Amino acid sequence: MPEVRLVGPNGEQVGIVPIAKALDLARESDLDLVEVAPTARPPVAKLMDYGKFKYESAMKAREARKNQAHTVIKEIKLRPKIDPHDYETKKGHVVRFLKAGDKVKVTIMFRGREQSRPELGFRLLQRLADDVEELGFVESRAKQDGRNMIMVLGPHKKKAEAKAEAKAERAATRSGSEPAAG
Numbered sequence: 001m002p003e004v005r006l007v008g009p010n011g012e013q014v015g016i017v018p019i020a021k022a023l024d025l026a027r028e029s030d031l032d033l034v035e036v037a038p039t040a041r042p043p044v045a046k047l048m049d050y051g052k053f054k055y056e057s058a059m060k061a062r063e064a065r066k067n068q069a070h071t072v073i074k075e076i077k078l079r080p081k082i083d084p085h086d087y088e089t090k091k092g093h094v095v096r097f098l099k100a101g102d103k104v105k106v107t108i109m110f111r112g113r114e115q116s117r118p119e120l121g122f123r124l125l126q127r128l129a130d131d132v133e134e135l136g137f138v139e140s141r142a143k144q145d146g147r148n149m150i151m152v153l154g155p156h157k158k159k160a161e162a163k164a165e166a167k168a169e170r171a172a173t174r175s176g177s178e179p180a181a182g
Contacts, residue, residue, distance in 0.1 A: 004045040007036070016042055073152070075105045078119040078128075087124075091131055098135040098155045101162030108149040121149040129153065 006014035006022050007050035009031055017025075026033040026047050029092035035055070074097040076090050097104045106128060108121040125142040132153065155162065 003041065003042045004035075005042050005114050007044060007046040009047045014047075018047075022047075055137060071101075071103060073103045073105050077107045078124060078143060079109055079111075080114050080117070080124060082124070094128065094132055094153065098153065099157075099162060100166070101157055102153075103139065103155065104136070104153045106151045106153065110147050110149070115147060118144055119151060125149065125151045140144060147159060147173055 003177045004015050004019055004022055004027070006017050009013050009029065014025075014051060022045055023032050032050040034050055035043055035047050035050055036046050076091055076094055076097075082090070094106070095102050095158065100131050106125060108124060110118070114120070122142050126167075127139050129151070131154075134156075136153040136155045138151060140150075140152040142149055142151040157165070
C-alpha cells in the first residue's frame, strides 16, 4: 500500500501514513493534501489550504517583481562637430542617466566627409568617458558601425542603490536639511 510522510497544517510531523488515511485527515480538517517532495522516499505530503497557498505565493512573486530594478539603456546622439555648449548639455544628460543607475549608449553620427575622420568621433567619445568617469565606466569601447560610432557607458551604482539614494535625498530636502555629502 502506498504511503506518504505527512506534515500537518502548522508544519508539525504527523508521520508516515497510507495515502487513504492522509486523504481522510485532509477531508476532516477541510484542507487539501499537497505533495511537496515527490522524489523523497516516501514522498512528502502536506495538509494545507491550496488556494490560500497559491494566493500568498502569487503575492510574494508580485512583491519581488515590484522591488526589482529594471536596467534601462538610454541613448544620446552626438555629431563630431558639436558646439561646446551643446556638448555640456548632452554631457549633463549622460550624468543624469548614470546617476539614475541607467546605462547610456552614446552614438556619434557621421555625415558626408566626416566619415573619413573617425578619429574625431573617437576623441569625442574618449573625452565624454573621461568627463563622467566618477559616475560610470566604459562598458563597451567605441566601435565604428557604418556611419555611426557607438560606445556604451555603465553606471558604477546599481539601479536599486541609485533609487534608494534619490529617495533619501528627497526625504532630506523635504525635512529642510541639506543632503549629506558623499
